[in-house]
Amino acid sequence: MTPYRVALYWAPDTDDPLHAAGSAWLGRDAATGDALPQPPLPGLDLAEATADPRGYGLHATLKPPFRLANGYAAARDATAALAARIAPFDLPPLAVHDLDGFLALRETAPCPALHAFADTCVEALDAHRAPATEAEIARRRPERLPARQRAHLDRWGYPYVFEEWRFHVTLTRRLEPEEKAVILPAVTEHLGDAPGIARRVGAISLFVQPAPGEPFTIAERLPLRG
Template sequence: MIVAQVHARHPRVALYYAPPASSAWWREGCEWLGRDPESGRESATSVHDVTHAPRRYGWHATLVAPFHMAPGVELADVLASARAWAGTVPRFEMALRAEALGRFAALRPAAAHDDATLRALAGDALIALAPLRKRPSHESIERRITEGMSGRQIELLREWGYPYVFDEYRFHMTLSDSLDDANQRESIVSDWTRRIDTLGPLPVHGAALFVEPEPGAPFMLWQRLPFNNVQDGA
């Protein structure tokens, strides 16, 4: 089913970090959100009422935000470029912490150096895929400017079609919808703080291409992209 869906006429493609399919991190996150974007399987969860938005996107952290392909570009072209980029990235593991990120609950790197590593990694991925991305129209970009954006974010939006790239990028794995209730956010943070203690470090062993076959449809994990597992000095 997933293979058929990704060959829709005008899909959007995104490059995301996703935990390894065999890991407890993948199973735990998919169960929390209520959907496995790789198999398409949905599951019952007690937090369905606060995970509508992240459930549609699937368990992930954004590296390159969803984009339409430039004229003449095919999914195979995106896959080839993304695979070439992933092959240059060394695998690592990192500690996470749960926190309130604005009105959302999310997972973030616990150490500043891991945050910086992922910021650089996402910037490199954006540059690698930039020639394949269709540039949004001037009108659509201007419509996305909001009052709360900084001057730098507006500059990045106009240049790259997305405001949270390069120095404005923050790696995060979203756990909830936007929540008005601070106590609800803190309850999720406390829950995931306990889960992190059990799950241990997050294995950053690869990325994945996700596809939105049509506007508003759930994103599907199409292709996993393993990182380089050769250690320095090996």
């Protein structure tokens, strides 16, 4: 069955401690689709605070979710061909940050290869992206976007690409200050040393969404072979 949408993401390998810890924090394993018990957080509803990122799975966006223009097999083959041209590279240690009110894992040092990786994914798969509908564009509130982000939305279907892109593994919805005061130390303790371990970026994770509103799961990890 052709999925409703696909996306190109970075996601930790299943044997990476970050996969287990981060999936448990979100309450779902995107590799298996299984629901997971979340750590207790007295006084706050962690399930609600993580509902949005839980639906997308533990990941960092390379090419945002898109509807298919040419079918799934063509997009999958194009992703495999792209992965074959890119060499694996080191990912800097990650750490929990406040990203405009959201908590997310971000890199702790500049990584030009990471940005080039995301840029290439956006461009290389764009022929397989069905154009954004008026409703999809409207949901981004284009009237509130700066000119460069609005131009990216019109051209690429998403405002936060190229120089507007920031690597991030989302861990919560946007939080109020009093929520952040509780959740920031809790997620930092829960993840422990896992974000900061040495790791390589060695694959593009192809995520699929079977139908509107359903969660994304990992369909395949396509190894980098350049």
